[in-house]
Amino acid sequence: MTDGHTGGRVGGHGDRRILHLGLGNFHRAHQALYTEDAGRFGDPWTITGVAGSTRGVVAALRRQRMRYSVVTLGPGQTDVRVVGSITDAFVAADEPGRTTDEIADPATRVVSLTVTEKGYGISARSRGLDLDAPGIRHDLAGGPPRSTVGRLAAGLLRRCRTSAAPVTLLSCDNLTANGTTLAGLLRDFAGAMPARDGAELLGFLDDAVTCPDTMVDRIVPATTGEHRRLAAEAGFHDDVPVPAEPFTMWVMRDSFAAGRPAWQEAGAVLTDRVQDYETVKVRLLNGTHSLLACLGLLTGHDLIADAAADPVIARAAARLGDEYEATLVLPDGFDVAAYRRQLGERFANRRLAHATAQVAADGSLKLAQRVPDAALWHMRRGRLPATLALTVAAWLKCLAHPDRLxxxxxxxxxxxxxxxxxxxxxxxxxxxxxxxxGRDLALLCLQEEALLGRELGERTEFVTAVGELLAELERGGVPAAVEATSGSGPSAGGHGGGGPAVPSGGP
Ligand SMILES: NC(=O)c1ccc[n+]([C@@H]2O[C@H](COP(=O)([O-])OP(=O)(O)OC[C@H]3O[C@@H](n4cnc5c(N)ncnc54)[C@H](O)[C@@H]3O)[C@@H](O)[C@H]2O)c1
Ligand SMILES: O=P(O)(O)OC[C@@H](O)[C@@H](O)[C@H](O)[C@H](O)CO
Known part of the structure; x- marks a missing residue:
């Protein structure tokens, strides 16, 4: 066991603070480690973690003197590391007003976020801020803010009116162009605020706030008793250990308004080409993850590793990789074949016990990030991306008829x-x-409700393919649906794209 905690740091270095919204597992196995490691090279920064409303992690951290462990699980490898870079934590719902105060405090130089895709309040239809979402409506009406965007807006407005000190907002969620997207959502919010407040916030966003895009990568499942057991075996009785794979990567644009930790010393990549990395990752990793999860659930696999080892599902995943790869602009020198090979090994990591139900959760938000742009890319070139259609069909099948799983x-x-x-x-x-x-369900969900955006819903060929694949799933299950996509292009060799996709018809 390695112990990265340096005694006496708690409460110190208050002038270089990161306020992190979303104290889930991912932050604690990713940014918290980079920050602790960077502190060995440059000025140490501390993190104040903010949980939205759940109290378990904050309470456990307090009991454990703000220490917790990351249990790294590789094939034949277990490593337990105690982390101490999060020096304070609170539950936003229990301390109304504190999040606003902390964002306004000039000692907070970076506000980072891992609040999940649904935490941003993005409208599937417009891809802007969903001004009708209850949390956003509540916050615009002026109550103590409850939504992430509302909390940020309130804190930034207070900051603007007090110190006006610059600050960076750092989204570390799996969103396409996450920083740019967050900046746009805040602008949407400002545009709907009372005119004077809105204008002030927009001015502050222009003058003093940066929102760098980031690509974050490390598979971090949910915690189980096994992880507590492994931490205890290594000598640390931890109620909230975090399991993680050995792989880790962080790419970001170096655009920080008020400084940052020396994250590059800890292995982070600083580049202006973040979006290329991000698209590669959100499509090849997260997109394939969604397919493995939904086909896995439909087949009865509880774990991603079992879905990845299923030859039928593996065939579909390889084809999906080809469909995605064709759409990518690769960062200079990026070896996509090696990346895909390594992804296969990461998905197969059985020790992670990553649940298909966890990865498939919130699909209606995640698929909006992972499917439409890539599918439209193909269709603008006259090709039907059959395995992207299969991803959508499998997700709809899981959600529309959950009792049949x-x-x-x-x-x-x-x-x-x-x-x-x-x-x-x-x-x-x-x-x-x-x-x-199948046809009716696809029409209702994709066209009438536009659950994956209007543009995709208007693509009749895609909606038809999804309907036909739903029918195949009903008639012959996952093997029949995967077989139906088999004419859709090479499963090796990358830039092949589609051909005729799914069979039409049959009762
Ligand atoms: N776990 C991973 O492997 C991984 C890898 C890369 C990126 N991420 C990103 O991090 C996010 C969180 O993953 P995690 O593993 O920490 O999940 P988690 O379930 O452990 O934690 C989720 C966090 O999001 C917050 N949250 C949930 N819904 C919210 C809402 N509507 N508004 C505001 N906050 C909300 C919760 O309070 C919690 O802090 C993912 O959704 C993804 O965008 C995760
Ligand atoms: O984290 P989500 O919920 O966006 O997606 C589930 C997984 O695909 C994801 O967590 C991956 O494990 C992660 O993105 C790997 O870096």
Whole structure:
């Protein structure tokens, strides 16, 4: 066990602070480690972690003198490291006003975020801020802020009116162009605020706030008793250890308004080409992860490693990799073949026990990041990306008919749109044949509700393909649906793209 905690740091160095919103597992296995390592090279920075409303992690950290462990699990390798870079933590809901105070405090120089895709309040239809989302409406009405964007806006406005000190907002979530997207959402929010406040916030955003794009990569599953056992075995009784794979990567644009830790010394890559890295990762890793998770759930696999080892699912994943790879602008010198090989090994890491239900969760938000742009890229070139259509069909099948999943509805992934998707599934269930039911469900979800955006919903060929694959899933399960996409292009050799995609028709 290695102990990175330096005694006496707690409460010190208050003038170089990161305020982190979203004290989940990922931050604690990624940015917190880079920050601690960077502190050995440059000025040490500390992190104040903010949990939205759940108290468990904050309470445990306090009990443990703000220390926790990261349990790295590789094939044949276990490493337990105690981390101490998070020196304070609180629950936003329990301390109303504190998040605003902390964002306004000039000692806070970076506000970083891992609040999940759904934490940003993005509208699937417009891809801007969903001004009708209850949390956003509440915050615009002037109550103590509850949404992430509302909290940031309140804190920034206070900062602007007090010190006006510059600050960086650093999104570390799996969103396409995450920093640029966050800046746009804040502008949308400012545009809907009372005019004077909105104008002031917009001016501050222009003058004193940067939102660098980042690409973050490390597979970090949920904690189980096994991780507590491994930490204890290494000598640290930890209620909130974080499991992680050995691989880690962080790429960001070096655009920090008020300084940053020496993250490059800890292995982070600073570049202006972040979006290229990010697109590679969000498509090849996260997009393939979504397919493995949904086909895995439909087949009865609880773990990503089992789905990845299933030859039928592996075939689909390889084809999806080809479809994604064709769309990519690769960073200079990036070896995509090696990256894909390594991804295969990472997905196969059984020791991680990464649950298919966890990766498939919130699919309605995640797929919006992972599917439409790549699918539209192909269709603008006259090709139908059949395996991207299969990703959507598999996700719809899991959510529209959760009770039919092997093992029952208890295995259905959580999703903020779960009830809506179930209701759409029921509406489509009346069609007389699998073909009719599949077509109706695809039309309802993608065209009428535009769950993956208007532009994709208007692509009749894509919606039709999704409907036909839903019918195949109903008739012959995952093997039939994967087989139906087999004419869609080479499974090796990359830039092949599609051909005729899925068979049409049959009852
Ligand atoms: N876990 C990974 O492997 C991994 C890897 C790369 C990036 N990420 C990014 O980090 C995010 C969080 O992953 P995690 O492993 O920490 O998950 P987690 O379940 O451990 O934690 C989720 C965090 O998000 C917050 N949150 C959830 N819904 C929210 C909402 N509506 N508004 C505000 N905050 C909300 C929770 O309070 C919690 O702090 C992912 O969604 C992804 O964008 C995760
Ligand atoms: O974290 P999410 O919820 O966006 O997606 C689930 C996984 O695909 C994701 O967590 C990966 O493990 C991670 O992005 C690897 O860097």
């Amino acid at each position: 092997p093992g029952g509805g208890g295995r259905a992934p959580a999703d903020p749109n779960a009830a809506r998707l179930r209701a759409l599934g029921e509406r489509a269930a009346g069609g007389g044949t699998p073909a009719r039911r």
